[in-house]
Amino acid sequence: MPPRRSHKKSRAGCRRCKARKIKCDEVHPRCGNCTKHGVACDFEHPGIVDVLSPVETPRPTTSTSNCDSPSTSTLPPTPSVDSSTPVPLYRNPEPLPLTTNSKSSRMMELKLLHHYTTITCETLAISSPVSEKIWRDTVPNLAFTGANFLADALLAVSALHLRYHSPQDQELIRASHAYMASTLSEYGASLSKGINESNAEALFLTAALIAFQSTASRIFTRDDGGDLKDRSDGYALPLSWFHSFQGVKAVVASSWQWLRHSGIVIPIIESQPALNLDLSGENANFFGHLLNGVEEEIISMDDDPASQVLTRQAYQHAVAVLDWAHKIPHTGAPLVFLATVSRRFVELLESRRPRALAILASYFGLLKCLDSVWWLKGVARREVMGIVSLFDPDDEEWWPRLQWPLRIALYEGDAIPSDVWGADWAAEKALLDEASQNGTFVSHIEILSQMFSAMQNMSASMPDALDMIAHQTIYDRSRTLKRQMLLQNGTQSPH
Secondary structure (H helix, E strand, C coil), rough: CCCEEEECCCCCHHHHHHHHHHCCCCCCCCHHHHHHHCCCCCCCCCHHHHCCCCCCCCCCCCCCCCCCCCCCEEECCCCCCCCCCCCCCCCCCCCCCCCCCCCHHHHHHHHHHHHHCCHHHCCCCCHHHHHHHHHHHHHHHCCCCCCCHHHHHHHHHHHHHHHHHHCCHHHHHHHHHHHHHHHHHHHHHHHHHHCCCCCHHHHHHHHHHHHHHHHHHHHHHCCCCCEEEEEECCCCCCCCHHHHHHHHHHHHHHHHHHCCCCCHHHHHHHCCCCCCCCCCCCCCCHHHHHHHHHHHHHHHHCCCCHHHHEEEHHHHHHHHHHHHHHHHCCCCCCHHHHCCCCCCHHHHHCCCCCCCHHHHHHHHHHHHHHCHCCCCCCCCHHHHHHHCCCCCCCCCCHHHHHHHHHHHHHCCCCCCHHHHHHHHHHHHHHHHHHHHHCCCHHHHHHHHHHHHCCCCCCCCCCCHHHHHHHHHHHHHHHHHHHHHHHHHHCCCCCC
16 A cells, blocks of 8 residues: 655634535635635634534535536425425535625625616516516515515526626626525525415515526536536436426415415516417317327336326327417417426426427427527527437437427527418417406416315325316316307307
């Protein structure tokens, strides 16, 4: 055995390095480790010694799913339909003591808050002045009432937005990670204590901001030490997007009894166009080809009848949402896809089923219409090309079905012609008016919330049962509405 190399022990290291039991380089005014992780160092700020605990704060557990980066943080269990669903965000967030009173910290917070209230808030709402005003004025005021996790979430999203314009700014990088890490910690702690009337609004808004952050963070995956390519299987699916937006849905479902009367939350939800889905399969639709051969696939892949039903409904519902959003993409409708697809569809994506991947590619194609939004900039091209890389160009079954998202993602120009898109832009307003006659987005949530409340005491299989009943309820409701419209027009209703 070779002799052990001599080394100098660190005996005068900073308090944080000692707590983490790692070697400190003792560089003043801020040691190398603290600089690397963007944390306060007691060499620079002796006053924070008391807030540094003797034991390192445990890191959040890591997700094992194939997501945005090699190592991702997860939220504590959310009181939801599926409490085990993780919400991966970004690589190794370091919990920071954000209570230091240093001048630089205070100036950074002022900078972030000013940017949020003057610029960032305008990017969180698409085509909704009312919602924009709430994000700008009402949400910060709510954060000031003691919802620290909401305040940190605002600052985190603002820092990420500023970083979008200055990608190499190390202070913004540290601030973005630090404030979101603090958000996750306090948000998780609040969820673990339970949702109630006093915190329901703040938790919903924080969940929404976490979803924004998760989506926008994809821009910086490589810079933050991750990779858009999985180390073993090529392109890595952005599953964290689904997890975080499904987290918003979970908070809504479990706190709807309070949110339904909220003057803050309801206008934000109502800014989304009403869902008007055709689940019957009786009418020709733009993405119907994505369901060709679905019965043969289900039978060959699964012997369990109940599982077959869930898989069939997951595909049908996802395609129905695509068809609806394809007709009114400029309203922000495509974003609803992430929160409304079923848990089973996310599982099919995790299994990399070709049909699920083709549906996802078409979804990202829809986002091309929102390419001017900073947190969606370049998403269509990047993600569609990534998904296409998973397919063999000689695959005669699936390659033809990827041509529309490929054509849209690669389209050069500010406005996509309606003949290229495949829908009449002039009909958007009429379609929105028709959808609003069938009920609002809030009425859709009311239905799902009633089912959620009725099934809360059921067994662990509840999420699957909820998916099944939700699908059937929406299907029955869409048929009823179509009959009513046909009768109003003096036409015989279908049987």
